Amino acid sequence: MNFHIMTLFPDMINNGLSESITGRAMDKGIININTINIRDFAGNKYGHVDDYTYGGGAGMLMQAEPIYKAYESLIDGFCGGDLTKKPRVVYMTPQGTPFNQAMAEEFAKEEDLVLLCGHYEGIDERVLELIVTDNVSIGDFVLTGGELPAMMIVDAVSRLVPGVLGSDESALYESFYDGLLEYPQYTRPEVFMDMKVPDVLLSGHHKNIADWRYEKSLERTKERRPDLYEKYIKEHEEEYIKFMKRKKR
Numbered sequence: 434m435n436f437h438i439m440t441l442f443p444d445m446i447n448n449g450l451s452e453s454i455t456g457r458a459m460d461k462g463i464i465n466i467n468t469i470n471i472r473d474f475a476g477n478k479y480g481h482v483d484d485y486t487y488g489g490g491a492g493m494l495m496q497a498e499p500i501y502k503a504y505e506s507l508i509d510g511f512c513g514g515d516l517t518k519k520p521r522v523v524y525m526t527p528q529g530t531p532f533n534q535a536m537a538e539e540f541a542k543e544e545d546l547v548l549l550c551g552h553y554e555g556i557d558e559r560v561l562e563l564i565v566t567d568n569v570s571i572g573d574f575v576l577t578g579g580e581l582p583a584m585m586i587v588d589a590v591s592r593l594v595p596g597v598l599g600s601d602e603s604a605l606y607e608s609f610y611d612g613l614l615e616y617p618q619y620t621r622p623e624v625f626m627d628m629k630v631p632d633v634l635l636s637g638h639h640k641n642i643a644d645w646r647y648e649k650s651l652e653r654t655k656e657r658r659p660d661l662y663e664k665y666i667k668e669h670e671e672e673y674i675k676f677m678k679r680k681k682r
């Protein structure tokens with residue numbers, strides 16, 4: 434899968450993603466991170482890509498033209514110059530739809546995904562109207578730019594691309610896959626600072642272990658994410674009732 438990231442800070446993206454699992458996936462050629470420096474498309478010798486806002490107000494705005502030109506160069510690269518084959522262009526903005534696992538799964542189906550990172554006070558609305566297909570926020574807070582959000586999205590989407598995770602990693606961090614948070618997990622030693630690993634996990638009894646994990650997932654979700662818990666219970670009522678009946682026996 435190819436991620437095309439339009440940014441003023443390509444080093445930030447490349448440095449951040451070239452480590453760990455995304456870095457290994459890049460080395461193996463399973464994912465490709467193509468950063469496009471918007472400043473390379475500035476229409477002046479100073480490399481300025483921002484200007485004052487019409488109508489007044491504090492701060493500078495990123496201009497439409499350098500971003501549109503960067504977009505055109507990108508399209509030339511992977512659509513053979515055919516502008517009718519529009520790629521998905523995700524604009525990182527606190528005004529976007531909140532990012533979640535379902536969205537990551539959706540993005541992972543694309544062969545090419547373009548991520549647009551803003552800076553300063555935002556971007557001229559006209560270029561956004563022209564090229565953006567999805568507005569995405571990573572949460573209700575305001576960052577200094579779209580680079581960290583873009584890196585988060587690349588990370589969350591990459592791990593869903595076949596081959597990026599090894600078979601022993603793919604079971605990790607599966608929170609959210611069935612709508613519940615992950616149960617607590619333990620590794621050696623059996624006793625750490627007088628705290629013992631729950632007996633059931635040492636029992637080798639697979640059914641009891643599965644039940645214990647399901648119960649802990651339910652408890653944890655109820656406590657930490659009551660919104661997800663309510664949704665889960667509504668959608669898995671039968672399974673939940675069956676489990677509770679079995680537990681009482």
Ligand code: ADE
Nearest residue numbers: 525526527570571576582
């Ligand atoms: N840019 C600045 N803040 C952001 C946020 N919360 N989500 C996505 N992009 C952003």
